[in-house]
Amino acid sequence: MAQRAQAVRGMRDIVPPEAELRRRVANRILDVYAGYGYEVIETPAFEDLDVLVGSDGGDNEKLIFKVLKRGAKLDEGLRPGGELADAGLRFDLTVPLARFVANHLNDLPIPFKVAHIAPVWRAERPQRGRFREFTQCDIDIVGEPSIAAEVELCSATLDVLENLGIGGCTVRLNDRRLLRAAVETYLGPLHNAGAVYIALDKLDKIGADAVAAELAAYDSLGVQALLKWLQEGDISVGPGAVAEDLGQTLSSLARLGHSARFDPTLVRGMGYYTGQIFEVSHPDVPYSLAGGGRYDGMTARFGAPGLPMCGFSIGFERVCPLVDPSVFGPARRKVAITCAGEEEMLRCLELARLKRAQEPAAVFSVLRRARNVRKQQDDLERLGYSEVVEGRDFSA
Amino acid sequence: MAQRAQAVRGMRDIVPPEAELRRRVANRILDVYAGYGYEVIETPAFEDLDVLVGSDGGDNEKLIFKVLKRGAKLDEGLRPGGELADAGLRFDLTVPLARFVANHLNDLPIPFKVAHIAPVWRAERPQRGRFREFTQCDIDIVGEPSIAAEVELCSATLDVLENLGIGGCTVRLNDRRLLRAAVETYLGPLHNAGAVYIALDKLDKIGADAVAAELAAYDSLGVQALLKWLQEGDISVGPGAVAEDLGQTLSSLARLGHSARFDPTLVRGMGYYTGQIFEVSHPDVPYSLAGGGRYDGMTARFGAPGLPMCGFSIGFERVCPLVDPSVFGPARRKVAITCAGEEEMLRCLELARLKRAQEPAAVFSVLRRARNVRKQQDDLERLGYSEVVEGRDFSA
Numbered sequence: 001m002a003q004r005a006q007a008v009r010g011m012r013d014i015v016p017p018e019a020e021l022r023r024r025v026a027n028r029i030l031d032v033y034a035g036y037g038y039e040v041i042e043t044p045a046f047e048d049l050d051v052l053v054g055s056d057g058g059d060n061e062k063l064i065f066k067v068l069k070r071g072a073k074l075d076e077g078l079r080p081g082g083e084l085a086d087a088g089l090r091f092d093l094t095v096p097l098a099r100f101v102a103n104h105l106n107d108l109p110i111p112f113k114v115a116h117i118a119p120v121w122r123a124e125r126p127q128r129g130r131f132r133e134f135t136q137c138d139i140d141i142v143g144e145p146s147i148a149a150e151v152e153l154c155s156a157t158l159d160v161l162e163n164l165g166i167g168g169c170t171v172r173l174n175d176r177r178l179l180r181a182a183v184e185t186y187l188g189p190l191h192n193a194g195a196v197y198i199a200l201d202k203l204d205k206i207g208a209d210a211v212a213a214e215l216a217a218y219d220s221l222g223v224q225a226l227l228k229w230l231q232e233g234d235i236s237v238g239p240g241a242v243a244e245d246l247g248q249t250l251s252s253l254a255r256l257g258h259s260a261r262f263d264p265t266l267v268r269g270m271g272y273y274t275g276q277i278f279e280v281s282h283p284d285v286p287y288s289l290a291g292g293g294r295y296d297g298m299t300a301r302f303g304a305p306g307l308p309m310c311g312f313s314i315g316f317e318r319v320c321p322l323v324d325p326s327v328f329g330p331a332r333r334k335v336a337i338t339c340a341g342e343e344e345m346l347r348c349l350e351l352a353r354l355k356r357a358q359e360p361a362a363v364f365s366v367l368r369r370a371r372n373v374r375k376q377q378d379d380l381e382r383l384g385y386s387e388v389v390e391g392r393d394f395s396a
Numbered sequence: 397m398a399q400r401a402q403a404v405r406g407m408r409d410i411v412p413p414e415a416e417l418r419r420r421v422a423n424r425i426l427d428v429y430a431g432y433g434y435e436v437i438e439t440p441a442f443e444d445l446d447v448l449v450g451s452d453g454g455d456n457e458k459l460i461f462k463v464l465k466r467g468a469k470l471d472e473g474l475r476p477g478g479e480l481a482d483a484g485l486r487f488d489l490t491v492p493l494a495r496f497v498a499n500h501l502n503d504l505p506i507p508f509k510v511a512h513i514a515p516v517w518r519a520e521r522p523q524r525g526r527f528r529e530f531t532q533c534d535i536d537i538v539g540e541p542s543i544a545a546e547v548e549l550c551s552a553t554l555d556v557l558e559n560l561g562i563g564g565c566t567v568r569l570n571d572r573r574l575l576r577a578a579v580e581t582y583l584g585p586l587h588n589a590g591a592v593y594i595a596l597d598k599l600d601k602i603g604a605d606a607v608a609a610e611l612a613a614y615d616s617l618g619v620q621a622l623l624k625w626l627q628e629g630d631i632s633v634g635p636g637a638v639a640e641d642l643g644q645t646l647s648s649l650a651r652l653g654h655s656a657r658f659d660p661t662l663v664r665g666m667g668y669y670t671g672q673i674f675e676v677s678h679p680d681v682p683y684s685l686a687g688g689g690r691y692d693g694m695t696a697r698f699g700a701p702g703l704p705m706c707g708f709s710i711g712f713e714r715v716c717p718l719v720d721p722s723v724f725g726p727a728r729r730k731v732a733i734t735c736a737g738e739e740e741m742l743r744c745l746e747l748a749r750l751k752r753a754q755e756p757a758a759v760f761s762v763l764r765r766a767r768n769v770r771k772q773q774d775d776l777e778r779l780g781y782s783e784v785v786e787g788r789d790f791s792a
Contacts, residue, residue: 002699003446005498008483011440013496015503016510019436027423035752037732037761039779040415044407044529045441045485045515050399068462068481070519084480085464087404089441100409102401107411109775111763114412119441123466133440144764146738152745152762252742256749303398336433345544346648349551353652356431365433366548367507368540379505383435 010124010132016383018320022135024328025164025320026117029137032160036152038115038139043096045119046087053088055095055301056271058198063122064088065132089121093138094272094295094311101142101309102302110307111143117316131317138292140311147245150276150294151252153312157280157290158258164319165327169282169289171253172263175246176273176293178238182264185237186226187218194271201267203230233264249276272298278312284322290314333362336380338369339391347391354396366391406520406528412779414716418531420724421560421716422513425533428556432548434511434535439492441515442483449484451491451697452667454594459518460484461528485517489534490668490691490707497538497705498698506703507539513712527713534688536707538695543641545706546672546690547648553676553686553708554654560715561723565678565685567649568659571642572669572689574634578660581633582622583614590667597663599626629660645672668694674708680718686710729758732776734765735787743787750792762787 007013014022030040052064066085090096093116101108117137124130139156141149154171161169176197183196190196199214208227215223235243246262253260268277268291277293292313297306325331337352339345345366352364369390370376377388403409410418426436448460462481486492489512497504513533520528535552537545550567557565572593579592586592595610604623611619631639642658649656664673664687673689688708696702721727733748735741741762748760765786766772773784 003495003697004444005495005698005700007440007495007499008442008444011442013440013499014438015500016435016437019438020430022438023423023426023436027419030419034416034728035756035759036748037730037759037763039412040419041412042410042415042418044403044409045517046404046407046529048400048404065466066464067485068464070461089463099399099401099403103403103409104411109772109779110766113761113763121441133442141763144741146741146764148735148738148741148745148762148764151742155745155749252745256746301399302401304401332430334433339544342542342544345542346547349544349548349648350652352432353551360431363431363433365509366544367433367509367537368542368544370506376505383505 010126012131012133021323021325022316022320024325025323026135026137026316028164028328029160029314030115030117032163033115033139033156036113036139036156038113038156040115040117041097041100042118043090043093043100043116045089045121047090047096047099049086049088051099052091052095055298056194057091057095058194058269058271060091060122060270063124064091065121065123091122092120092270093118093136093313094140094270095298097138097140097311098295098298098309099302101307102299102304105304108142111141113139113141115139135316137314137316138311140309142309143307144310145296145308147249147252147276149308149310150249150278151256153292153310154249154253154260154278155256155258157312157314160314161280161282161289161319163327164323166282166289166319166322169259169280171258171260171278171280172266172288173246173249173260173276173278174263174266175238175242175276177242177275178235178246178264179267181238181242182226182229186222186229187215188222197267197271198269200226200230201269203227203265203267230265233262235262245276268293275310282322285318287318288315289318289322331384333359333387334383334385335362335364335387335389336385337364337366337389337391337394338373338376339366340369344391348394351394351396406522408527408529417719417721418712418716420721421719422531422533422712424560424724425556425710426511426513428559429511429535429552432509432535432552434509434552436511436513437493437496438514439486439489439496439512441485441517443486443492443495445482445484447495448487448491452590453487453491454590454665454667456487456518456666459520460487461517461519487518488516488666489514489532489709490536490666491694493534493536493707494691494694494705495698497703498695498700501700504538507537509535509537511535531712533710533712534707536705538705539703540706541692541704543645543648543672545704546645546674547652549688549706549708550645550649550656550674551652551654553710556710557676557678557685557715559723560719562678562685562715562718565655565676567654567656567674567676568662569642569645569656569672569674570659570662571634571638571672573638573671574631574642574660575663577634577638578625579622582618582625583611584618593663593667594665596622596626597665599623599661599663626661629658631658641672664689671706678718681714683714684711685714685718727780729755729783730779730781731758731760731783731785732781733760733762733785733787733790734769734772735762736765740787744790747790747792
């Protein structure tokens with residue numbers, strides 16, 4: 001019986017010309033970030049499970065794809081101390097970056113500005129438009145304690161989006177220290193603030209009643225007061241320095257020509273944030289295009305000093321559909337040379353080689369003429385071929 | 397206790413500036429291939445295990461990293477019919493491509509010329525210089541039955557290498573039909589030719605005696621005669637059409653200006669090849685830089701017609717160390733602006749933004765001055781910064 005040809009459940013193939021557009025978007029993002037001094041790194045797809053679990057990654061930790069150990073016996077997992085899996089696929093690029101920085105502390109300039117674009121994997125319940133493999137595109141500043149980091153990250157991210165033709169974006173800004181003060185004011189001192197943040201983060205998705213239900217363990221009047229605070233965002237609940245920082249970030253972004261506002265309802269799901277958090281909204285879409293925040297000290301988990309860290313991550317799959325290919329300038333000239341058979345093809349391969357040397361920016365594609373000439377021409381046109389020449393008419 | 401900061405066993409982090417060089421190499425490869433009409437695709441990192449297992453992938457099938465099913469219970473693997481893992485990470489890009497083509501047959505122009513650059517994973521025993529995650533860079537022609545496919549793939553691959561400054565390469569060429577004829581002449585008709593190819597493929601690594609030992613199940617005089625054939629490569633053992641095709645491929649490559657020769661010892665480890673096979677050698681290194689061949693009919697496994705397919709794969713990690721960054725032209729001007737603190741940084745962020753608008757090709761990186769100024773300057777120089785300016789001296 002034939003194997004199924006579909007991609008594995010929850011993931012997808014990317015056909016032309018979408019894959020080429022994705023490549024161009026990724027390169028444009030990295031080129032703009034490079035102008036700010038963000039250096040590219042790579043980390044492996046896998047991390048030790050101990051790196052991923054207990055990383056304060058919120059619900060994402062429940063969605064780790066675990067990888068079977070090389071040569072693991074199936075009954076090992078059942079024996080005390082037995083382990084079937086000791087590695088997992090990364091669910092974000094933030095936790096691997098903290099490990100990376102700790103690992104290479106002596107080889108890196110600190111402060112260090114870093115860019116990282118790569119796939120991540122989450123074992124989400126498969127649903128329409130939600131994939132188990134997707135690409136994140138992060139920039140981070142390691143070693144900068146002040147809000148100069150937040151300001152530059154937000155500014156660079158808005159620049160990238162504008163450069164991709166996605167103007168009119170707004171940064172929404174909040175601070176975990178402010179949220180924490182509000183939560184503790186209304187719910188009392190907390191052991192597990194992370195669980196409260198995860199619940200609050202769902203407010204715009206599931207509504208106030210459902211959030212209140214998730215917080216049923218807390219005093220219901222307190223929960224109502226907290227939900228009211230989220231709407232009004234009285235900044236005086238937090239320490240004065242936090243309000244000052246928020247104001248400084250907002251005014252600095254305004255001076256750089258960006259749109260930015262305080263949003264007390266912004267929470268973000270991950271537990272690891274320690275200061276300002278931010279997302280980017282665009283008027284045409286109901287979801288954020290990018291999100292990030294400060295997560296000082298994560299490197300300490302890996303035996304290194306606890307450095308200040310702050311990052312911003314663009315949702316690549318959310319941005320790509322908004323990009324008009326014309327932002328990359330005029331398309332390459334594409335010429336298809338369709339041939340009757342081997343002999344004609346071999347002759348045209350030589351001619352096409354000369355043509356490419358004369359006009360390196362153009363595409364000269366030699367291929368056999370399909371039986372269905374009309375379909376082949378339509379297919380080639382869809383791929384951007386403006387000229388289809390018969391092999392016998394092709395000359396240098 | 398702190399987590400270990402090292403990358404997961406057998407894999408590695410890539411620090412700057414190597415990651416940027418890798419990005420440039422990958423883009424140059426895809427740009428040159430695009431000039432030939434190879435369209436980029438992407439496939440997921442995972443495939444159903446049934447796709448990977450039984451794909452005639454040779455020893456690679458034993459090295460599949462299996463991924464635990466979402467929510468799998470550990471005792472499921474022990475029950476009859478229980479399954480802990482139903483997916484695995486791809487070990488090459490060839491098997492996923494055959495599935496991809498079968499999946500999208502109606503959306504693709506056939507003949508289809510495709511480029512695919514992506515990581516693959518193999519659970520190799522960790523050893524020096526050998527990694528469990530590495531990048532392959534493939535081009536394939538789907539739907540071309542004649543050696544015009546082989547000729548173009550070899551020519552395009554040598555062009556890419558030359559374009560990366562790696563001239564002087566030679567294509568070594570053989571044909572599985574010829575090898576099969578030789579094997580059957582000396583060992584008799586075979587059920588499992590794949591196992592014989594895997595043994596013969598190790599000839600230059602382990603030597604003739606060790607190969608003979610791996611083939612101990614066969615008549616020893618026949619094995620000796622086969623090993624002798626590998627050295628002499630009497631082409632008359634195979635069907636006449638095979639010899640004719642080999643001659644045609646070699647003369648066509650010569651007409652295109654490439655160096656190419658018949659190499660009877662070239663075997664390749666995968667079982668799925670059906671016709672010509674090839675590798676690229678370079679005088680400076682003892683290993684091949686690229687390898688490939690024809691694997692007609694693989695799409696039939698996935699319920700599609702068995703199309704002619706032929707591909708060539710560049711070993712990215714083998715090529716990158718041979719690339720001199722100067723092939724990418726003069727380096728970007730890089731200016732670091734080192735600041736005394738938040739206030740100076742915020743002012744310089746505005747100035748740097750103006751500078752970038754004036755000189756978009758340059759890098760202007762604003763960052764805090766490190767306590768160890770000398771180390772910071774050395775680190776920045778290593779990353780290509782030719783100018784380090786103090787924030788208070790920076791002006792638009």
